[in-house]
Amino acid sequence: MEHEFWHERWAKKEIGFHEGTVNQYLHDHWPDLAGKGSDGVFVPLCGKARDIWWLHDRCHPVLGVELSEIACKDFFEESGEKAKVHPGEPFTRFVHDDLEIWCGDFFQLVPDDLKHVRLVYDRAALIALPPSMRQKYVEHLTTIIPDGTRILLITLDYDTEIKGPPFNVSNDEVQELYGLDYDIEHILTNTLAKDHPFAKRRGLEGASESVFRLTKL
């Protein structure tokens, strides 16, 4: 998607993707992925997800990257926390202890930025991107994260032709995108209930979410 699309979504507060609570799959499957350590976590296309505080509360240094300055500011303001803001190019950095949100374009990150990262949390990042950008996203992610990094990936799949985002990403596509460079463990696929907020909003039946654990080889 063009940057303008996302800036407009945030300006108009059209952010139906924002959960406002900790994601259930993160809650249930992070401990297995991360163990008891306090490894650095990268959260691509992070929005203002509460999940970031949850990870921080579990002693992980967290680096999120987010295009929208509105999202970055809201993230701290809505939780009553303060961040030191370091304006710069290509990122303005919002820093709170060892939690940093970098405001700018994911595709501007370089390996040095993520050298302390051992874990990645991808909820609504891959599926926010149209098919033409997903390959580019995975290629770039693979370039910037260290070998051995473990990823918790949550995807969404549905049959109907609806206009994304979120876009449907099948389990086969996950294999195609990550199969070469990652060990892939499919943890679960869960059919969304009819009254699930997303299914309800889009009038979808049979949409499903899947959770994967990926390890960069």
Ligand SMILES: C[S@@+](CC[C@H](N)C(=O)[O-])C[C@H]1O[C@@H](n2cnc3c(N)ncnc32)[C@H](O)[C@@H]1O
């Ligand atoms: C569907 S939202 C998901 C946000 C978050 N992961 C969550 O679970 O609430 C996608 C987010 O990615 C941001 N975004 C889109 N393209 C981006 C890019 N190239 N670099 C950084 N952030 C981007 C958007 O502004 C938006 O907040």
